[in-house]
Amino acid sequence: MANKFYITTPIYYVNDVPHIGHTCTTIAADIIARYHKILGDEVFFLTGTDEHGAKVAEAAAKEGLTPQEFTDKVSRTFSNIWPKLNISFDYFIRTTNPQHKKIVQEILEKIYQKGDIYKSKYKGLYCIGCEKYITESELVDGRCPLHPNRQVCEQEEENYFFRLSKYIPELIAAIEDEKNPLHYQIEPEGKRQEVLSRLKAGVNDLSISRAEVSWGIPLPWDQAQTIYVWVDALLNYYTATKIVNKENFWPANLHLIGKEILWFHTVIWQALLLAADIALPKEIFAHSFYLIDGQKMSKSLGNVISPEELLAKFGVDGTRYLIAYSFPSLTDSDVSWNKFKEKYNADLANGLGNLAARIARLAEKSALKFSLGESLSFSPEVQEGVKNFRFDEALNFIWTQIAKENKRINEKKPWELSGEELKEFLGESVKKIRQIAFDLQPFMPQTAEKISNQFQGPVIKSEKPLFPRI
Secondary structure (H helix, E strand, O other): OOOEEEEEEEEEEOOOOOOHHHHHHHHHHHHHHHHHHHOOOEEEEEEEEEOOOHHHHHHHHHOOOOHHHHHHHHHHHHHHHHHHOOOOOOEEEEOOOHHHHHHHHHHHHHHHHOOOEEEEEEEEEEEOOOOEEEOHHHOEOOEEOOEOOOOOEEEEEEEEEEOHHHHHHHHHHHHHOOOOOOOOEEEOHHHHHHHHHHHHOOOOOEEOEEOOOOOOOEEOOEEEEEEOHHHHHHOHHHHHHHHOOOHHHOOOOEEEEEHHHHHHHHHHHHHHHHHOOOOOOOEEEEEOOEEEOOEEOOOOOOOOOOHHHHHHHHHHHHHHHHHHHHOOOOOOEEEOHHHHHHHHHHHHHHHHHHHHHHHHHHHHHHOOOOOOOOOOOOOHHHHHHHHOOOHHHHHHHHHHHHHHHHHHHHHHOHHHOOHHHHHHHHHHHHHHHHHHHHHHOOOOHHHHHHHHHHOOOOOOOOOOOOOOOO
16 A cells, blocks of 8 residues: 655745745655655645735735735735646645634634633734744844844733643653654754754743734634634644545645744644644754845845746746755755856756757667666665755766766767667667656656656657757
8 A cells, every 4th residue: 555645835924925935845845745656655745825814914904905805816826836837736725715714713622622722911022024922032133033124012912822831841752752652853953953952941831812813713712812823824734634635644744844934833833733632743844045145035135036037037847956956955045046047057958958969869860779678766866865855965966977978978979889889888878868867757857757758769869958058
């Protein structure tokens, strides 16, 4: 029976349209999902949009739209762009879905009945940009480090609180002990250590409702308050499995996220699941950020790169390759239009495209027939790279094979060979390019398919260049 593999991206907040940050997480998830499908696993791949909260209501009001009209409009920018990048998601969840709302209310009611939710007053500094309370120690020059252009405001209101502190010892044990039945993996290792040290420093209970935010899911036992947007959003990973009858895929194998939402996904999420008696996800991988020409991406700097711009310049597989290669798995990744263009020309036009064209031309000219009965599997180096979220290492291995084969052609000069010698040489070349195409499938599915079809024999013909130079 096939293994089940459930992978998620974060659900993207609809106060903004898709940019390279959203794109890198979604392409990375697609690479992993495709890899598992090729291995024969049964895959459920989820993405979607997070649509409640003060920030959305504020953005909608600015545009003179109702929150629902606004979320419908922005959510479409996400659901429309991913298929253009050949993202093979199975379901796109929206937190305004009535079924999602109903399941969220049922889960919170269960936690409330258990005694893990109570009413209390809270006073603190609130960042509307993050939709969360933040401490004095987190401020930089009196502002939230993620939203330096916005004032933090002091807020006091009577809310409902989740007994997060109650679950901290259980979470520490689950993270630290691999033999613990509740164990879940946090990666990279530095992020695991970060979470553990924060847990051990002491954690307060969590305010999980808002009295002043009308754009949200009402609490089932107190309609005057809405559920904190983050609680509603995190539950999507579970509610989606119920909405599309994929409950047998729970718990999720992998939540792929950006590092700024690490705490929510590794602590608050797990504590809510423990309180609701729901199994915990198995792994959370938090990647770093993109820097554009050494600077943080921001609208005010005008350096935001959109997926539409990448597609227009580099095409589908060109974009997927550049994103996969620059994926910020362990540290921030510094990119620019110039760096992307150089990489595209060097690796795709001159490297892979050139090799495929050379072998095809030689094979066509030779008029030889090739019998290709071998069954292919991923090179171990590619498997390692995908498993460790080091797509750059997997791609470096593939491009080493491309360079080796180009060098072998230059040295052996097959155009000077004939007969059995030529047949043997070209047979080897065709075999190598087929392996390269197989290894490229998760990263560049269209290109991999084109190469496989072109070199499946028995007669091989030239085609137009895979990647025209920019």
